[in-house]
Amino acid sequence: MLQQIINLFAEILEKNPDELNPNDEFREYEEWDSLAYLSVIAKIDEDYHLVIPRDEFQKIRTIKDLTNYLENK
DSSP states (O other), X not given: OHHHHHHXXXXXXXXXXXXXXXXSBGGGSXXXXXXXXXXXXXXXXXXXXXXXXXXXXXXXXXHHHHHHHHHTO
């Protein structure tokens, strides 16, 4: 699942998946903005049928954190 989430972020941020470290804080990426946030939330809802509340998403810092969150739901 980790690679799927990396690919999701790569697509949304228009980066090569190899450029993304699952332990980096994704909010630090120059391309991260409110549109990227909405795109990630929408894609997770579409692909995993899971809505992440905003307050829960605020606690998620890295791609790895997000993967762990999804795996535990």
